[in-house]
Amino acid sequence: MLDVIVIGAGPAGVLAALRAADLGARTALITRDEFGGMAANDGPVPVRTLAHAARLIREARQLSLYGIAVSEPSLDYTRLLARVREVVNDVRKHSALREQIDSLGVTVYEQTGSARFVDPHTIEAESGLRLQAEKIIICTGGASRRLSVSGFELTSTHSDAWGLTSVPPSMLVIGGGATGAQVASIFNAFGSRVQLFQAGPRILPAEDEDVSAAVANAFRGSGIVVREDFGEIESFEKTPSGVRMIFSKDGARDSAEAALAVVAVGWLANSAGLSLATAGVETDHRGFVRVDAYLRTSAPHIFAAGDITGRLMLVPQAIQDGFVAASNAVRGPMITLGDQASPIGSFTDPEYAQVGLTEAKARETHDVVAAVVRFDSTTRTIIDGRTTGFCKLITDRATYKILGCHVVGERAVEITQVAAIAIAAGMRVDDLAQVPLSFPTYAGILGRVAASAARQLNLKVIWQAHQAEMD
Ligand SMILES: Cc1cc2nc3c(=O)[nH]c(=O)nc-3n(C[C@H](O)[C@H](O)[C@H](O)COP(=O)(O)OP(=O)(O)OC[C@H]3O[C@@H](n4cnc5c(N)ncnc54)[C@H](O)[C@@H]3O)c2cc1C
Numbered sequence: 001m002l003d004v005i006v007i008g009a010g011p012a013g014v015l016a017a018l019r020a021a022d023l024g025a026r027t028a029l030i031t032r033d034e035f036g037g038m039a040a041n042d043g044p045v046p047v048r049t050l051a052h053a054a055r056l057i058r059e060a061r062q063l064s065l066y067g068i069a070v071s072e073p074s075l076d077y078t079r080l081l082a083r084v085r086e087v088v089n090d091v092r093k094h095s096a097l098r099e100q101i102d103s104l105g106v107t108v109y110e111q112t113g114s115a116r117f118v119d120p121h122t123i124e125a126e127s128g129l130r131l132q133a134e135k136i137i138i139c140t141g142g143a144s145r146r147l148s149v150s151g152f153e154l155t156s157t158h159s160d161a162w163g164l165t166s167v168p169p170s171m172l173v174i175g176g177g178a179t180g181a182q183v184a185s186i187f188n189a190f191g192s193r194v195q196l197f198q199a200g201p202r203i204l205p206a207e208d209e210d211v212s213a214a215v216a217n218a219f220r221g222s223g224i225v226v227r228e229d230f231g232e233i234e235s236f237e238k239t240p241s242g243v244r245m246i247f248s249k250d251g252a253r254d255s256a257e258a259a260l261a262v263v264a265v266g267w268l269a270n271s272a273g274l275s276l277a278t279a280g281v282e283t284d285h286r287g288f289v290r291v292d293a294y295l296r297t298s299a300p301h302i303f304a305a306g307d308i309t310g311r312l313m314l315v316p317q318a319i320q321d322g323f324v325a326a327s328n329a330v331r332g333p334m335i336t337l338g339d340q341a342s343p344i345g346s347f348t349d350p351e352y353a354q355v356g357l358t359e360a361k362a363r364e365t366h367d368v369v370a371a372v373v374r375f376d377s378t379t380r381t382i383i384d385g386r387t388t389g390f391c392k393l394i395t396d397r398a399t400y401k402i403l404g405c406h407v408v409g410e411r412a413v414e415i416t417q418v419a420a421i422a423i424a425a426g427m428r429v430d431d432l433a434q435v436p437l438s439f440p441t442y443a444g445i446l447g448r449v450a451a452s453a454a455r456q457l458n459l460k461v462i463w464q465a466h467q468a469e470m471d
Contacts, residue, residue, distance in 0.1 A: 001121070001132045001133060001134060002026050002027065002028050002131060002132065002133040002134070003020070003025035003026045003027060003133060003134055003135065003330070004016075004017075004020040004025045004026070004027045004028075004133055004134070004135045004136070004137065004326070004329055004330065005027075005028050005029075005030060005123055005131050005132075005133040005135075005136045005137070006020065006027065006028070006029045006030070006136075006137045006139055006326075007030055007031070007115050007123065007136065007137070007138050007139060007140055007274075008031055008032075008037060008138070008139035008140040008141055008270075008306070008308070009029055009030075009031035009034075009035045009036065009037055009108070009110065009139075010036065010037020010038055010039055010040075010139060010141050010306060010307075010318060011037060011039050011306065011315050011318040011319045011322065012037075012139035012141070012305040012306025012307070012308075012318035012319070012321050012322040012325075013029060013031065013037065013137070013139030013140075013305070013306070013322060014029070014035070014036075014037075014097050014101065014322065015097075015305075015318075015319045015320075015321075015322030015323050015326070016137045016139055016303075016305055016321075016322035016323070016325050016326040016329075017029040017101060017106045017108075017322075017326070018097060018100055018101055018104065018106070018322075018326075019322065019323050019326035019327055019330075020106075020135075020137070020326040020329060020330050021101070021104035021105060021106045022104060023326070023327070023330040023331065024330075025135075025326075025329075025330045027104075027105075027106045027107070028106065028107045028108075028109065028131055028133070029101065029106050029107070029108045029109070030109040030112050030115050030123065030125060030129065030131065031108075031109070031110055031111075031112065032111075032112060032113055032114050032115065032125075032126075032140075033110070033111060034092075034110055034111065035092065035095075035098060035108065035110055036091075036092055036095065037141055038141055038307075039315050039318070040088060040091055040092055040095070041088060042158075042159050042162075044315060045087060045088055045091050046084045046087070046088055046162065047158065047182060047186075048347055049083065049084045049087045049088075050080070050084065050161065050186045051182065051185075051186055051347040051348070052347075053075070053080050053083075053186075053189075053190075054185065054186045054189035054190065054349060055347070055349070056073075057073050057075070057189050057190070058189060058349055060073040061073070062385055065385055075167065075190055075191065077164065077165070077166050077167050077190070078165065078166075081162065081164075084162070109125070109127075109129055111127070112125035112126065112127040112129050113125050113126025113127050114126050114273045114274075115129075115274070116273055116274050116275040116278075117136075117274060117275045117276065117278045117279040117281075118130075118275070118278065119278060119279070120278070120279040120280060120299060120301070120302070121133060121134070121136070121301070123136065134301065135301050135302070135303070135329040135330070136279075136301065136302045136303070137302075137303045137304065137305060137322075137325050137326060137329055138271075138274065138276075138281070138289055138297070138302065138303070138304040138305075138308055139304070139305050139306045139308060139318075139322060139325075140269075140270040140271065140274065140308050141270050141306055141307040141308055142267045142268055142269050142270055142307040142308065142310075142313065143267070143268055143270050144157040144158070144159075144263070144264065144265075144266075144267065144268070145265050145266035145267060145268045146263075147233060147263065147265060149233050149234065149235050149236065150234075150235040150236070151235045151236030151237050151238070151243075152236060152263075154236045154237070154238055154243045154261065155174070155236055155243065155261045155262065155263045156260055156261065156262050156263070157262065157263060157264070158179055158182075158183050158262065158264060160260075160262070161183075164260075167187065167190045167191055167192055168187070168192055168242075168258070168259035168260040169191075169192060169193065169259050170192055170193040170194075170195075170242070170257075170258035170259050170260075171183075171184075171187050171192045171193070171194050171195070171258050171259065171260045171261070171262060172194075172195050172197065172243070172245055172256055172257075172258045172260070172261040172262070173187075173194060173195070173196045173197065173261075173262050173264065174197045174233070174245065174261060174262070174263045174264065174265060175197070175198070175263060175264035175265040175266070176196055176197070176198030176200075176202075176203030176204065176205075176226070176228070177203075177204065177205070177206070177264065177265075177266070178204070178206075178344075178346050179264040180196060180198075180203075180262075180264035180265075181196070181203060181204060181215065181219075181346060181348050182346050182347070182348055183262050183264060184196040184219065184224055184348075185219070185224075185348035185349050186348075188219075188222060188223060188224050188349075189349060192259075193223070193225075193258070194223075194224045194225070195224070195225040195227065195256055195258065196219065196224055196225065196226050196227065197227050197230045197245075197247075197256070198226070198227070198228045198229070198230065199229070199230065199231075199232070199265075200228070200229065201228055201229050202216065202228055203215065203216050203219075203226060203228060204352065206344075207352060207354055207358070207406065208354060208358040208359055208360070208392065208404070208406040209358070209359070209360060210359070210372075210390070210392060210406065210408075211352050211354065211392075211406050211407075211408050214350070214352075214389065214390065214408040215348065215350065215352050215408060216228070218349070218350050218388060218408075219348075222349065227256075229249075230247060230249065230254075231247045231248050231249025231250070231254070232247060232248060232249070233245060233246070233247045234246045234247055234248055234253070236261060239257050241257075241259060242257060242258050242259035242260060242261075243257065243258065243259075243260065243261045244256070244257040245257070245261055267307065267313055268286055268287055269283065269286060269287035269288040269289065269307070269308050269310060270307075270308060271283055271287045271288070271289060271308060272287060276289070279299050279302055280298060280299040280302075281297045281298055281299050281302055281304075282297070282298040284310065286310065288308065288309060288310030289304040289308050289309055289310075291303070291304050291309050293336040293337070294324070294328045294333035294334075294335070294336055295309070295321060295324050295325040295328060295337075296328065296333060301329075303325040303326075303328060303329045304325065305318065305321035305322045305324070305325035305326075306318035306321050306322065309321065312342055312344075314342070314344065316342070317342060320337060321337070324336070324337055340424070341355050341356060341420045341421075341423040341424040342355065342420075343355040343413070343416045343417055343419070343420040345407075345412055345413035345416055346413070347413065350388055350389055350408050350409050350410065350412070351407075351408070351409065351410065351411065351412035351413055352406075352407065352408045352412050353406075353407050353412040353413045353415070353416035354404065354405065354406045354407075354416065355404065355405050355416050355419050355420040355423060356394065356402065356403050356404030356405060356419075356420075356423050357394060357403045357404040358394075358404060358406065359392065359394050359404070359406075361404075362394045362396075362403045362404055366396045366397070366398070366403060367396070367397040367398060368394050368395060368396060368397060368403060369394075369395045369397055369453050369456045369457055370392060370393070370394050370395075371392070371393050371395070371449050371450075371452040371453035371456060372390050372391070372392045372393075372449065372452075373390065373391050373445055373448045373449040373452060374389070374390045375387050375388060375389035375390060375391075375409045375410070375445070376388075377448075378440075378444065378445050378448065379439070379440040379444075380440035380441055380442055380444065381409070381410060381442070381445075383440060384410065386409065386410035388408075388409055388410075389407065389408040389409015389410065389412065390407070390408055390409065391405070391406075391407045391409075391415060391445045391446065391448075391449045392405070392406045392407070392449070393405050393419070393429070393446075393449040393450060393452075393453050394406075395429045395453045395457065397457065399428075400428040400429050400430060400454075400457060400459065401423075401426060401427070401428060401429070402419065402422055402423050402427060402428075402429055402432065402450075403423075404423075405419035405420075405423070405446075407419075407445075410442060411442035411443075414442060414443065415442055415443050415445060415446060418437075418443045418446055419446060422446075428459075429450050429453045429454050429457070429459070430450070430454040430457075430459040430460070430461050432446065432447070432450040433447055433450035433451040433453075433454045433461040434461060435447065
């Protein structure tokens, strides 16, 4: 019998296996598909490669502004997909984690097909592989939610982008969360006529309201039809050139059609095929595995980490989860995940990102100051011709600590990393205002916005008043 079996080789599973082996446990990592999981093979890495291509197209369109003459960019989608495959392979090849896993003696079983519990300590895979262990860590991630409406099989998910042979002339994107917004933005840049449908009142509902509004406006400005609060889907049906979505609102029926309909309406747990009940592992109503602060499931010898637990579904969180779950599985429940500053963002056009509380959430529990600096007032954005966007900083009036930062515009995701460090360090806003950030940079906007907040709080900021004119 092994000490630890980890199921799923995404970021959570890889880290869990690595940590367990590092602590001296005899460990096996078993995964349905390839090493790396969704992050490497179907999520961030390939999608962000497409987003980079979209960025190159918009940068190419700027060349004439700087006196550089080239012809209008045109996209060879087949070549782009080949590049995506190159990137995915390269990332996999250079994964230091793979080397470490191998050098620590973890036995990795890839392409095993789905694994499931046959009893609380035994795992069996479709390939016939059967393993037993004292402790088991479930890291099987999630999958796109399917809708139970007629004709749903005519729709696609973001993963189907890899199977397309050309850019569809038109596209319906259903779901205005992070994945839907990313798909809409990329394919709009590639030349598809995109309609983005959001059932709720605003796209990007997890973002600060000003961010949602700014991204929706910018999307509309770039030609995407954004339909918020569109009603309820009744069905999908085939048309000679693609697919039609029938929907209704307040009794009125409407429809929209396109060559392709991509549905991104949420993320469900990959738990259905695991036979969790056999092992006494409880799930919530969406199938996510219930865990305590130690990432222990309702079966004390079984742990879970990453997307399968249904919390913040991001790579850095999956990695931390994997570490915590394996540490506790091998040494006993000792470490928990604290409250953390977790930056979240997306590489749409325009980019957006956040860390900490939104303004509305912060106002529920704190007396706050919200300072905003617009991108059209900073030197670097003017130099680069990227003046759409803003940076908003939320500060607690009582402690002067930074509670949240929300950015729309070029390099929003990178700017927010710096804000995350300030929040994690518990910095006061006037201290942030006095850090001499490089000029002219995108991150420099943080100095400006911090100085603005400090002024509203009547805090002395010795030199930022002058720096503010520069940045
Ligand atoms: C389009 C898209 C873009 C994203 N972009 C970002 C981003 O920019 N930044 C970011 O931080 N996050 C991003 N994410 C989220 C990120 O990919 C996930 O949070 C992360 O991959 C979760 O890691 P995980 O290890 O929990 O699961 P996964 O990466 O999903 O890995 C799960 C593994 O389990 C295996 N598995 C599943 N069921 C079984 C079974 N029964 N038996 C054996 N093996 C099984 C799967 O084959 C897979 O290898 C994105 C997600 C999507 C969909």
